[in-house]
Amino acid sequence: MATTVHEPPKIEGQRDPSQSHGGFNSGGQDLVPGNLPAVKRYSPPPASTGIWVVLASITMTFAAFTSALIVRQGSALDWRHLTLPNILYVNTLVLFASSFALEMTRRRIRVVAGGLKADSVDASRWLYAALTLGLLFVVGQYIAWAQLRAQGLYLATNPNSSFFYVLTAVHALHVLGGLGGLLRVIRKMGNSTLRKSTLDATAYYWHFMDGLWVYLLVLLWMKL
Amino acid sequence: MHDTAHAHAGQHAAPTSFIRKHVFSLDHKVIGKQYYGLALAAVLIGMFLSWLMRLHLGWTNLAIPGLHLLTKNGAPGDVMTPEFYLQLMTMHATIMVFFVLTTAPFAAFGNYFLPIQVGAEDMPFPHFNMMSFWVTFVAFLVLMSSFFVSDGPTLGGWTQYAPLSAVGQVGGPGEGAGVVLWALSIAIFCVGQLLGSLNFITTTLDMRTRGMSLWRLPLSAWGWFITSVMGLTAFAVLMPACILLILDHVAGTSFFVPANTVMNDQMQPHSGGSTLLWQHLFWFFGHPEVYIAIVPGMGIVSHVLVTNMRKPMLSHRVLVYAMGALAVLSYMVYGHHMFVSGMNPVSSLVFSFPTLVITIPSTIVVLIWMGSLYGAKLRINSASLFALGFISMFIAGGVSGFFLAQPSIDIMLHATYFVVGHFHLVMGVAAMFGIFAGTYFWFPKMYGRMMNETLGKIHFWCSFVGAYAIFMPFHYLGLAGNVRRYQAFAPEYMQPLIPLHKFITIAALFTGAAQLVFVYNLFVSRYKGEPASDNPWQATSLEWSTPTTPPPHNNFGDTLPVVYHDPFQYGVESSTGDYVMQTSPEKASAHDES
Ligand code: HEM
Ligand SMILES: [Cu+2]
Numbered sequence: 001m002a003t004t005v006h007e008p009p010k011i012e013g014q015r016d017p018s019q020s021h022g023g024f025n026s027g028g029q030d031l032v033p034g035n036l037p038a039v040k041r042y043s044p045p046p047a048s049t050g051i052w053v054v055l056a057s058i059t060m061t062f063a064a065f066t067s068a069l070i071v072r073q074g075s076a077l078d079w080r081h082l083t084l085p086n087i088l089y090v091n092t093l094v095l096f097a098s099s100f101a102l103e104m105t106r107r108r109i110r111v112v113a114g115g116l117k118a119d120s121v122d123a124s125r126w127l128y129a130a131l132t133l134g135l136l137f138v139v140g141q142y143i144a145w146a147q148l149r150a151q152g153l154y155l156a157t158n159p160n161s162s163f164f165y166v167l168t169a170v171h172a173l174h175v176l177g178g179l180g181g182l183l184r185v186i187r188k189m190g191n192s193t194l195r196k197s198t199l200d201a202t203a204y205y206w207h208f209m210d211g212l213w214v215y216l217l218v219l220l221w222m223k224l
Numbered sequence: 225m226h227d228t229a230h231a232h233a234g235q236h237a238a239p240t241s242f243i244r245k246h247v248f249s250l251d252h253k254v255i256g257k258q259y260y261g262l263a264l265a266a267v268l269i270g271m272f273l274s275w276l277m278r279l280h281l282g283w284t285n286l287a288i289p290g291l292h293l294l295t296k297n298g299a300p301g302d303v304m305t306p307e308f309y310l311q312l313m314t315m316h317a318t319i320m321v322f323f324v325l326t327t328a329p330f331a332a333f334g335n336y337f338l339p340i341q342v343g344a345e346d347m348p349f350p351h352f353n354m355m356s357f358w359v360t361f362v363a364f365l366v367l368m369s370s371f372f373v374s375d376g377p378t379l380g381g382w383t384q385y386a387p388l389s390a391v392g393q394v395g396g397p398g399e400g401a402g403v404v405l406w407a408l409s410i411a412i413f414c415v416g417q418l419l420g421s422l423n424f425i426t427t428t429l430d431m432r433t434r435g436m437s438l439w440r441l442p443l444s445a446w447g448w449f450i451t452s453v454m455g456l457t458a459f460a461v462l463m464p465a466c467i468l469l470i471l472d473h474v475a476g477t478s479f480f481v482p483a484n485t486v487m488n489d490q491m492q493p494h495s496g497g498s499t500l501l502w503q504h505l506f507w508f509f510g511h512p513e514v515y516i517a518i519v520p521g522m523g524i525v526s527h528v529l530v531t532n533m534r535k536p537m538l539s540h541r542v543l544v545y546a547m548g549a550l551a552v553l554s555y556m557v558y559g560h561h562m563f564v565s566g567m568n569p570v571s572s573l574v575f576s577f578p579t580l581v582i583t584i585p586s587t588i589v590v591l592i593w594m595g596s597l598y599g600a601k602l603r604i605n606s607a608s609l610f611a612l613g614f615i616s617m618f619i620a621g622g623v624s625g626f627f628l629a630q631p632s633i634d635i636m637l638h639a640t641y642f643v644v645g646h647f648h649l650v651m652g653v654a655a656m657f658g659i660f661a662g663t664y665f666w667f668p669k670m671y672g673r674m675m676n677e678t679l680g681k682i683h684f685w686c687s688f689v690g691a692y693a694i695f696m697p698f699h700y701l702g703l704a705g706n707v708r709r710y711q712a713f714a715p716e717y718m719q720p721l722i723p724l725h726k727f728i729t730i731a732a733l734f735t736g737a738a739q740l741v742f743v744y745n746l747f748v749s750r751y752k753g754e755p756a757s758d759n760p761w762q763a764t765s766l767e768w769s770t771p772t773t774p775p776p777h778n779n780f781g782d783t784l785p786v787v788y789h790d791p792f793q794y795g796v797e798s799s800t801g802d803y804v805m806q807t808s809p810e811k812a813s814a815h816d817e818s
Contacts, residue, residue, distance in 0.1 A: 046348030046426040053425050053456060057418055060460035064508070068468060068501055072479060076496025156476035159496060166471065170464075 051201035055208050058174065062212065065170070069163050069223060082160040082224040084217075085147040091140035092217060095175075098133035099210050101126045102182075102203055109189075109199070116194040124189070130206070131182045134175060141172050160224045167216050171209070178206050236350055238777040248358070250350035251777060255357045256336030257670065262361060263328035263659075268743070269368075270319040271736050273312045280304045282722075282729035284712045295376050298397065307397045309711035310379035314398075315367070317382035318406065320652065321513065322413055323364055328659045329520035330455070331360070331420055334448035336670065338424060340767040341445045343433025343785045345778040347423040356423070360416035367409035370402045378402035381709060383510065386480035386502040387487070390472040391494075394487050404473050411466035414459040421459070424452030433766075435787030439541070440806065442765045442791040443530065446544050447523015450551050451516050457555070458512040465505035472497070503565055507558035514651050515554045518618075519547055521658025522589060525611040527791075528661045529593065531763045532608040533600035534802055536792035538592050546592070549585040557582055563631045564638045572631040579629040586622055590615065606680025610661035613688050614654050620692070621650025624699060639709075642702025645695050653691045660687070660742070667746075668760045672773045673753030679745040683738060690735025697724055762803055765791045769807045 073079050108123035109116050145165065148154075153161040181202040188194035239245045249255060279286055287302040298308025339347055347353050370377040375397040380389045384406065393400035428441070428449040441449070468479040472494075480502045481494035530537060537543050559567070559575030593615050602608055624646040627633050637643060660683070667675045706713070706721055713722055759768040771781040785807045793804040804810050 046430045049429050050349065050422055050426045053422050057421075057456045057460040060457045061464055064461040064464040064505060068464065068479070068505060071501045071504065072496075072498055075498035075501065076483060078478075078483070078496035155471070156478070159478060162471070162477045162479065166468070170467075 045195065045197040047195070047197040047201040051204050054205065058208070058212070061170070062167075062216070065163075065167055066219060069167075069219070072159055072163070073223060076159075078159060080158050080160050082153065082158075082164060084164075084221055084224065085144040087140055087144050087147065088217060091137050091144070092213065094133050094140060095137045095210050095213055098130045098137065099207050101130035101133060102206055105130065106199065106203060116189060116192070116196060116199060124186070127182070127186055127189070131179065131186070134179050134182065134206075138172055138175055138179075141168055144168070164220060164224060167220065171213060171216055174212070175209050178202070178209055181205060236346065248354060250346070250354050252335050252339050252347050252350070252353060253670075253775065253779075255353055256332050256334070258357050259327050259332035259335060259360070262357075262364060263324050263332055264743075264746075266319050266323035266327070266364065267656075270316050270324060271739065273316040273319070275733060275736055276304070277309060277312050277316065278729040278732045280309055280711060282726040294371065298376060304711070306711045307379055308376070310381070310396075310709065311377045311398050311402070313709065314379055314381050314406075315371075315377050318367060318410075321382055321517070322410065323360075323367075325517035325651065325655045326417065326513070327360065329524060329655060329662065330448060330451050330516060331356070331417070333444075333524060333659075333662050333666065334424060334451075334520060335420070337666065337767050338445055338448050339427055339431065340770065340775060340779050341442055341765055342427060342431055343436050343766050343780070343787060344427060344431035345780070345784070348426045348431060349419075349423050352419045353423050356416045356419035358416075359412055359419065363409045363413035363416060366405055366412060370398065370405040370409075373405065374401045376402060378406045380406075383506060384469070384502070385506075386469075386472075386497070386499045387482065387485050387492070387494075389502070390469060390480040390497070391485065391487050391492050392473055394490055394492070396488075400473070404470055407466040407469045407473075411463050411470070414463040414466070417455050417459045418463075421452040421455040424448055425456065428452075433784045433787060436766075436806075440787055440790055442523075443526035443537070443540070443543060444520075444523040444765075446547060447520045447526070450523075450547050451519045454512045454516050454519070454551050454554065458509045458516060461505060462509035462513075465502065465509070468505075469502070500562075500565060500567060503562050504558075507561045508555070510561065511558035512551075512554045514647070515550055517651050517655045518658075519550065521614060521655045521661075522547060524658050524662040524665075525614045526593070527765070528607045528611045528665045529596070529602075530792050530794065531665075531761050532603040532605065532611070533596060534603070534794040535596070535600055536790075536794065538595045540790070540792060543589060543592050546585040546588040550582065550589075553578055553582040553585065560629060560634075563634045569631075576629055576631050580626075583622070583626060583629070586618075590619055590622075605664070606675065606677055606684055607661050607665035609681065609684040609688075610657045610664065613684065614657040614661060616688075617649050617654040617657055617691065620696070621646055621648070621654060625650065637702055639707060640702035641698045641706045641708055644708050645698030645702060648695045648698065649691070653695065657687070660684075663746070665761070666767070667749065667753075668756030669767055669770075669773055669775070671750050671753070672756055673749050673751075674756050674760065675749040675753060676745050679741055683742045683745065686738030686741070687735060690731055690738060693731035694728055694735060697728055700724070759805075762801060764789070764793050764803050764805045766806055769805055 104126040105123050108126065145168070148161065148164070153164075155162055155165045185194060185199055185202050188198065236250050239249065239251075244250075246254065249258075276288060276291065279288055285303055288299075288304070289302060291299040291302040291304065295308050295311070298305050298311060304312075335347075335353070339345070367377075378384070378389070378398040379396055380399065380403060384403070388395050388399065389403050391399065392403075428445065432438075432441075468477075471477045472479050472481060476493070478494040478497040480499060481492055481497040482499060483495045483497075485492040485494060526537065526543060556578040557575060559571055560579040563572045563575075597612075624642065628637060628643065628646060664675055664680050667673070701721055701724065702708075704717075704721060706718060713719065713725070756773060758770065758773045761768070766785055766787070767775075769785060770776070770779055787806045788809050788811075789804055789806050791806055793806075795802055796804055798804045798808070798810050800808070
């Protein structure tokens with residue numbers, strides 16, 4: 001076997017997340033060394049992959065809860081009807097509004113020296129609006145629980161109420177996690193270290209919470 | 225673009241304080257070693273518990289001096305009560321399955337070597353990674369704490385079947401607080417593994433260095449990647465199951481306890497729960513879990529074999545596809561654990577089919593190993609011996625799977641020692657051998673010193689012979705009708721089996737003692753072993769091209785490596801010998817696939 005020594009490729013600088021990936025200024029990165037067809041582009045920043053991984057596992061968790069609900073419903077005759085508190089519909093709108101506010105933030109942001117920065121005061125206003133509305137949603141859910149309790153429906157009263165509390169509580173916990181993410185975005189935007197991938201990931205997570213909530217609402221409305 | 229690493233996603237400065245360096249470290253290598261340490265502590269505890277059980281099984285009324293120290297009232301006069309036997313059994317299995325077989329091959333070696341093998345400085349989310357370990361550590365403490373609270377740990381078995389697991393105190397010792405702690409521990413454990421999986425997946429997909437295409441990943445990296453995908457889905461299902469189980473205890477819900485359940489003459493205050501629901505949720509996790517335990521071992525063993533055979537596998541790609549197929553199929557077969565659960569018999573048929581299908585990728589993996597070994601001049605060392613042992617155990621334990629896969633046969637064999645023999649060989653011992661192979665192989669890189677080969681070989685032969693001596697007779701016991709999870713063999717027909725149980729106990733004590741040789745080797749080599757070179761096995765993958773051994777904080781020094789080759793450039797002629805490292809720009813190959 002012949003031994004050929006190839007010219008080593010120029011060692012380029014390392015991946016620079018603020019510049020490379022499909023963000024505000026992707027492109028111009030075709031540094032493919034000599035005989036390496038495998039390397040086409042630099043890889044995306046992990047947050048933009050990581051978020052899909054996170055959403056996949058959350059989906060699995062709720063799929064498990066859903067199948068538990070269906071199996072439990074079919075297993076005995078103690079399934080009762082439960083009227084969902086009306087405030088849930090208001091909460092849904094609040095959560096949607098929060099997502100909308102976050103989108104408005106995303107449109108009012110520009111790149112500054114590798115980080116993102118609010119374009120105008122407007123952007124941070126929208127961001128705080130998103131945060132407040134998210135918080136309001138959790139408060140609203142709490143009110144819904146209080147209303148059920150007032151009707152004498154507790155966690156262990158019947159299987160329906162059990163599933164209602166469990167599903168809404170686990171969802172609310174995830175929303176609280178998302179609020180933590182929003183706070184982090186606010187902090188990072190303040191000192192211009194916010195990356196586009198972080199903002200995107202937070203936004204996807206936040207919108208996913210909407211979708212998940214609508215799914216849960218329909219499920220609870222149909223099954224309880 | 226500048227050639228510093230400062231803006232790099234997974235990058236963080238080297239820590240200076242002791243705490244940040246060794247305790248709350250963000251460095252994947254330290255986290256990997258922490259996981260290894262946890263697994264080592266766990267495996268010693270788990271093994272100790274198994275000795276106690278074996279002594280009791282061989283000599284039922286034996287007083288084991290000091291046994292009463294482990295339990296409040298499980299050992300009057302140091303003789304094990306039936307309940308305490310079950311508590312030990314449950315803890316043995318839980319410790320082994322979760323804190324050894326999941327942590328060591330996957331979390332320990334994967335954390336240490338996956339980022340290096342893909343050519344990264346660290347995992348992309350180091351804080352999550354640190355949390356992953358500490359959360360797992362807390363889970364372990366929570367589990368162990370159940371030895372010290374009220375009436376001890378749960379006795380429900382690692383599968384925690386409802387309703388026993390959900391009725392509380394009335395179910396027996398440990399069925400109150402013990403189960404709650406168990407479920408809490410496992411739920412916390414799930415969080416740790418989900419965080420780990422997140423890092424593993426993103427590391428593999430996003431952190432590969434220049435030139436490292438997916439097909440250039442070593443088989444060990446593939447093993448970890450495939451496992452992390454399974455972990456992500458499996459643990460995300462076990463966690464809700466544990467939450468519901470805890471609620472049945474502390475909140476009085478009725479997810480798992482049916483109406484009119486009478487337990488120890490007491491009517492249970494539950495309505496309409498479904499016992500099968502627990503089994504469905506558990507096994508949807510449980511079957512993938514057994515592959516989570518074994519696929520990293522398959523990867524490690526393949527990696528060790530390729531290096532020691534000095535030639536590629538018959539087909540690198542088919543091996544990867546087969547491991548991937550195992551992962552996918554492992555979600556479709558879980559019902560084979562429930563053939564006799566009372567679920568619809570049609571479901572048994574439905575689950576039996578994919579269970580037979582899953583033997584195909586398993587067989588392909590084995591055939592590729594065997595075919596590649598055929599005619600190879602294998603270097604015999606402790607690592608390659610354990611790799612061979614892995615294959616042997618995997619085959620011996622896998623064959624019994626074919627029988628169990630058929631509902632009509634499983635009706636006879638379910639819940640007997642036959643099943644226990646099956647999974648101890650195919651999962652327990654095989655995965656342990658994978659861990660050993662990995663340890664002997666990578667120790668030089670992790671600690672800069674070689675392990676003692678003579679002790680390693682003694683360890684191998686004792687373990688190999690010992691494991692067969694222990695677990696082969698299990699199959700016979702099962703066929704003879706010996707039911708699993710019995711603490712004594714009172715029925716007439718089991719009497720003739722007791723001598724065999726005595727033999728197994730002696731074999732278990734002997735094999736366990738041989739593991740102490742390994743522990744001794746580990747600690748002595750750590751401080752006194754022969755210094756290791758950067759690449760003692762003349763291997764090609766990136767972990768062997770770090771600038772120092774052990775690797776520096778950022779793994780590769782100032783620049784990340786660039787990859788030119790497959791990881792299996794062995795048996796070629798090059799300036800370094802019969803191999804070309806992945807980082808070498810030299811072209812030297814007849815079989816360079818990329
Ligand atoms: C060759 C393919 C395999 C087949 C067809 C197979 C089939 C089965 C079946 C049908 C059972 C249920 C037996 C019963 O409870 O009555 C079983 C149990 C089990 N198998 Fe396998 N198996 C295979 C490979 C594996 C592998 C590779 C592992 C682990 C790495 C494994 C681990 C287990 C465990 C842990 C149990 C028992 C769990 C318990 O009840 O505590 N099996 N197997
Ligand atoms: Cu299985």
